[in-house]
Amino acid sequence: MEEISQVSLSTTLATNAIVEGRGARVGLIYMGAELEDKVPADLEVKVKGRFDIMGRLQEDLDQDEIRNALLQMKGRVEAIAVSGYASVRNPKHEKEVGRMARELLDVPVVCAHQLTSALGFHHRTVTAVLNGRLIPIIRQLLRSTKEVLREKNIHAQLLVVKGDGTLMTEAVAKERPIETILSGPAASVIGSLALTGRKEGIVLDMGGTTTDIAHVSDGTVKIKKEGAKVGGWFTRVQAAEMCTFGLGGDSRIYLDEKGRLQIGPQKVWPLCLIGAEYPHLVRELKSFTRVGEYKRYFAQEADCFLPGSNPLPAGASEWEQRIADMLRERPHSLTYLAGQLGVDAETLDLTPLVESGVLSRISVTPTDLLHAQGTYTRWNRDAALAGIRILAKRKEMPISKFLSAAEEAVNEKMAMCCLQSAADFDESGVTFADSPQAMYLIQNALRPKKERLLESGISLRKPIVAIGAPAGAWARKAGELLGTEVIVPEHADVANAYGAAAGQITETVELLISEDGGQYILSAPWQRMVCESREEAVFYAIHEGRKHIEHILRDAGCRTWTIRERSSDILADVAAEDGTAQTACMGTKLVISGTGSPL
Incomplete structure (x- = not known):
């Protein structure tokens, strides 16, 4: 081609x-x-x-x-x-x-x-x-x-x-x-800018597992100054500043030990998706008929299971081996597995096997809510409804009321993700979930009630640009709650690919000039040079820096490029002779950046 x-x-x-x-x-x-x-x-x-x-x-x-x-x-x-x-x-x-x-x-x-x-x-x-x-x-x-x-x-x-x-x-x-760390979310942000032409906004990328949020100002994404933190390790890698939350189209919707509705952060297979390939799951889920009080909540009859990526460990119990054998050919519901083992479903806890990767869980997700409502019906709507009906029975409420409550919970969680991100981008140091006072005011604003004397309001000053397959369905309501515009660009589900194609090659080099005993020291990534004057050091820094950038861009196939130079003094507080602190210049930093298109 x-x-x-x-x-x-x-x-x-x-x-x-x-x-x-x-x-x-x-x-x-x-x-x-x-x-x-x-x-x-x-x-x-x-x-x-x-x-x-x-x-x-x-x-x-x-x-x-x-x-x-x-x-x-x-x-x-x-x-x-x-x-x-x-x-x-x-x-x-x-x-x-x-x-x-x-x-x-x-x-x-x-x-x-x-x-x-x-x-x-x-x-x-x-x-x-x-x-x-x-x-x-x-x-x-x-x-x-x-x-x-x-x-x-x-x-x-x-x-x-x-x-x-x-x-x-x-x-x-x-x-x-x-x-390349955080490459995926960064490409999505660049794609959202290219698709919308917007230069200001909160970019919200909702995937299957997480929602990643970035702040765009004057057409550029905010970069994490101190470097990206990944997997608990702080690095010195320049990456787009992202706030990541465990909320996605495949987040598990379940009831906790107190019967409260919870969403994520665990990722599961949506019932509608797996039910499309294995329609027998609908029959198994519909066979659930129990109602009333439940003693335990870790086992939820809306859950189904299929084999995971890891084998059973050595020393697995007999019942664990039996479950693995039953799931070898096709997935099954918790009710079916419990019946085959001759135990009560609410006493069968398969969570350890899920956490170890031996099994994968299939359950109710936000994607199933969309299928049940008829908003999105790509896969098996009956499977989604069967699982949701079980959770509604657990809550002892009509399925329509449960759907409304679950939808409201997803919308509020999405709004909270946006609010917390805005606070983080403002460098406030505030975590709303840790403050009951802040949460009272926020929940009062998101869920106003006529009987309350106190009325509070909250809003975002920038629009939300929603990308990712499920984002449009959930971000619009979050935008209403936060009083801001929501933009869902055409082809939002392929913003990541578009961003990867629309990007440009950029290379940056930093050089430091400092004075030492009457001499000027130029520190470059490739060498240390001693110069007789500051002017000589600046000349070599710009000359060698530009040559370094041009070499990289030329090798990348760029025919034209733009090179920018930026200098700043490095200031530090030092002790004066009288013991007081005063600000002194410790050197000059030159940043030389080049941008070119490979096409």
């Missing part, structure tokens, strides 16, 4: 791998300081070598020590990460250790200074180790993608979406896969 000249890929693979603890075994060589906390390395060795914060040599490397440390890791790791204290001020030691690692070990090598120019030794080290863990995962993804493209006779340039929504080349993605 010669008419296709570019293929853009957005992926959640890196994010999921970090969250799930998957990836290559990484050996870490670090120097210059002790690590503040644990890092995700399989082996770690501290060696001699240190530069101070100005990039001046304090302690040299010991070549024999490094060689011995690397040889001890040979055959035990699949990647090497190298991190040195103040390496962003002088990368010489990291580059030397990296060179030795490549010579002695046939594995990928990652140096921390190549990934970020931000200070913070521990977080920079974590970023380097995670990058090493992801290299084989992303490389396999790229190989598989290219195989599929070849099968379809597509010989186009392959680009990958970064966590800030911009694009990078295949070669860069292989070396810096850590930059």
Whole structure:
């Protein structure tokens, strides 16, 4: 297909791998300081070598020590990460250790200074180790993608979406896969901007498992200044600032131990979806006839089950083996399984098997609510209604009333997601759920009652741009509750793909100029240079920075590009002679960014 000249890929693979603890075994060589906390390395060795914060040599490397440390890791790791204290001020030691690692070990090598120019030794080290863990995962993804493209006779340039929504080349993605974390949500945000033409708004991307919310201002998405946090690890990766909530089209709707209606955060298979392939589930669900009080609530007869991704562990009980055997050919309801075992359904707790991945749960979801209401009927409406009828009986209310209550609960939860996101983007430090006073005012506004003396109101100052397959159905009501416009663009369900295709290649480099004993030090990601004057340092910073950016954009296939330069003073409070604090300039930071279109 010669008419296709570019293929853009957005992926959640890196994010999921970090969250799930998957990836290559990484050996870490670090120097210059002790690590503040644990890092995700399989082996770690501290060696001699240190530069101070100005990039001046304090302690040299010991070549024999490094060689011995690397040889001890040979055959035990699949990647090497190298991190040195103040390496962003002088990368010489990291580059030397990296060179030795490549010579002695046939594995990928990652140096921390190549990934970020931000200070913070521990977080920079974590970023380097995670990058090493992801290299084989992303490389396999790229190989598989290219195989599929070849099968379809597509010989186009392959680009990958970064966590800030911009694009990078295949070669860069292989070396810096850590930059793909949060790639999926970022592509969705870029897609929403391209589809609507809006420059201001709250972008709400509702998927099957989560709802991701981003803040767009003046046509750009807000970037997390300190770096993205994924799977409990703080990184120095620049990514779109997202608020993520466990609310999606596949979130489980159930009753808790007190009989209260709950939504998520667990993801399940919708009854309507699985019921479309296995219509016998409708008969099994309809066979439920019990009413009245229930002693327990962890077992819910609206649930059905099918095999999960993991096998039964060794030492599984007889009844666990029987359940696995019954589900081998097709899924079944909890009522059916309990009947075959000869036990009461409310005493059969299959949650441990679900949590261990042996079983997957099928249950009532927001998607089933839409089917029951007739709003969305792609799959089996009867299966959705059968499950919802069971929950309504548990609540001892008509099915129509239960549907209204469940719909109201989803709408209010969606509105709360928007409110909490707005507070987070305002950097308020407030978590509404932790404040009964705040929740009273919010619930009073979302669910006003005539008998209350106090009337409160709440609103968002920007419109909600809703994308993702189920978003339009739920975001509109949330917008009404929050007094703001809701925009659902045409083709909202493919905003992610559109964003991946609409992105541009952007590369940024940061350089620091600082004064040291009458000399001016230029710290670049590739070297430390001593200059006689500030003007000389600025000249080399701009010249070398632009050349670096142009080289990357040219290799990416860009024919034209725009390069911007931005400088700012680095200020810090220092003690004056009289003991008081005063603000002093500690140096100048130059940020050079280039943007180009690969088409």
